[in-house]
Amino acid sequence: MMPLNLAEMRKTQIIRKIGGSPEVKKHLEDLGFNVGGEISVVSSLGGNLIVKVKESRVAVSSELAMRIMV
Numbered sequence: 352m353m354p355l356n357l358a359e360m361r362k363t364q365i366i367r368k369i370g371g372s373p374e375v376k377k378h379l380e381d382l383g384f385n386v387g388g389e390i391s392v393v394s395s396l397g398g399n400l401i402v403k404v405k406e407s408r409v410a411v412s413s414e415l416a417m418r419i420m421v
Contacts, residue, residue, distance in 0.1 A: 355392065355400065355411070355419040363391045364421035371418040382409055384419060 352367050366388050369376050383405040384390070393401045398413035411419075 352420045355416040360392050363389050368420040
């Protein structure tokens with residue numbers, strides 16, 4: 352298990368765990384990040400990521416990406 356920041360680009364990963372406060376978890380869940388769901392990193396710019404989750408592309412800060420374990 353590793354944080355999303357370290358995941359290989361364009362390779363589909365499975366979300367194993369989402370950490371952080373209940374507010375952070377709820378925010379990520381609202382964006383489509385659910386444990387067991389598929390996710391892939393589309394690009395990285397300055398530590399921030401653009402990820403594909405549920406057929407959508409979402410920008411995620413490096414701080415939030417560290418809370419998503421794949």
